[in-house]
Amino acid sequence: DAKTTQPPSMDCAEGRAANLPCNHSTISGNEYVYWYRQIHSQGPQYIIHGLKNNETNEMASLIITEDRKSSTLILPHATLRDTAVYYCIVRVNSGYALNFGKGTSLLVTP
Amino acid sequence: SAVISQKPSRDICQRGTSLTIQCQVDSQVTMMFWYRQQPGQSLTLIATANQGSEATYESGFVIDKFPISRPNLTFSTLTVSNLSPEDSSIYLCSVSGAGGPDTQYFGPGTRLTVL
Numbered sequence A: 001d002a003k004t005t006q007p008p009s010m011d012c013a014e015g016r017a018a019n020l021p022c023n024h025s026t027i028s029g030n031e032y033v034y035w036y037r038q039i040h041s042q043g044p045q046y047i048i049h050g051l052k053n054n055e056t057n058e059m060a061s062l063i064i065t066e067d068r069k070s071s072t073l074i075l076p077h078a079t080l081r082d083t084a085v086y087y088c089i090v091r092v093n094s095g096y097a098l099n100f101g102k103g104t105s106l107l108v109t110p
Numbered sequence B: 001s002a003v004i005s006q007k008p009s010r011d012i013c014q015r016g017t018s019l020t021i022q023c024q025v026d027s028q029v030t031m032m033f034w035y036r037q038q039p040g041q042s043l044t045l046i047a048t049a050n051q052g053s054e055a056t057y058e059s060g061f062v063i064d065k066f067p068i069s070r071p072n073l074t075f076s077t078l079t080v081s082n083l084s085p086e087d088s089s090i091y092l093c094s095v096s097g098a099g100g101p102d103t104q105y106f107g108p109g110t111r112l113t114v115l
Helices: none
Strands: A011-012 A019-025 A031-038 A047-052 A060-063 A072-075 A085-090 A104-108 B006-007 B010-013 B019-025 B031-037 B044-049 B068-072 B075-080 B089-096 B105-108 B110-114
Touching: A011 A019, A019 A031, A019 A085, A019 A104, A047 A060, A047 A072, A047 B105, A072 A085, A072 B019, A104 B006, B006 B089, B019 B089, B031 B075, B044 B068, B044 B110, B075 B089
Parallel strands: A011 A104, B010 B110
Antiparallel strands: A019 A072, A031 A047, A031 A085, A060 A072, A085 A104, B006 B019, B019 B075, B031 B044, B031 B089, B068 B075, B089 B105, B089 B110
16 A cells, blocks of 8 residues: 655634645555544544545545645634544555554644 | 444453453454554554464464464454453444445444553
């Protein structure tokens, strides 16, 4: 699986959009970008994934650059409950396990 | 999606003993995985639990220390043997193939403290 690079930490004011970047310059053509988050002391939670088109669901939006070497997860209106570690993971779309990096620790402040 | 439960949710064990963690899924799944999360660290894959055959272990993890069973498509156990304080971690069960093959879901985790 391709390696990802994320900032170790970010802050965001409550109610504002949180934009979490991820670099994956060695991504292969058949690899997807996945985002998970882990709220303190809980199991990781799936957020969204995409191949090359931008994706949106009820939790977030995923913007993937045209060359697919980077992506941004957008939480449109961050709340205090969005405080968590966010993991960007690149892998083929199969039954293989996810490989977690260090992620980005997002702190949403009042 | 899949609903995953783990038992126990937490335990405190003495060194030299063993702990068996159960993972139950509310639907049949293709793949089941076990992860470890040491304090302040990210998740590390221990093994893939294969139904009806021996688990596939990642580098650095061995069957004698982490025996795994998977008797059917909804249940698996992980045993952490001969416990030492270094085994104090959160152990997480994960599955895929429940809502399509490309999404992986996680249980709530088992917090183990070894004294």
